[in-house]
Amino acid sequence: MRFVDPLSMEWDAGLVDPQLAPGVAIKPLREDPETGEVSFLYCSPPHRVPPGMAKPQWTHPMVEELYCLEGEYVWGDCGRMGPGGYAWWREDVYHGPAGTDTGYHLFVRTIGGPLVNHFDDEKKPFTWEPEYRPQLPADLMQYAAAYDRPPNY
């Protein structure tokens, strides 16, 4: 297995789907030569707000695993995610609309194929305080807990 050192890599905005909001960038970690599955770091600056507070949801033909390393990511489908937050979206499960007030740093992995994005046609309203509905495999659901946002500013 090839070793990569994220601290020595540049963030690459060119690897992000152009339909996702500008400002985000990726550091690729691994691509499986057999399956096309990928893992990567994904970051956003703060104040990335859906224009007009509405955005289409999107989904993928493969499973997406997402782990929030730092910052906060607000998901219309599953709630506000903070450091340690985790999601496992099955194939063809729509997620979002999404935005961030704090910015975030994520680890993302695909299972079952390369990353392919399918966007819905319809915009859904975005809120900063969506309901907590964890997206997890059944055996992990017992560990789920809503993010308790620490006082900040």
Ligand SMILES: [Fe+2]
């Ligand atoms: Fe996704």
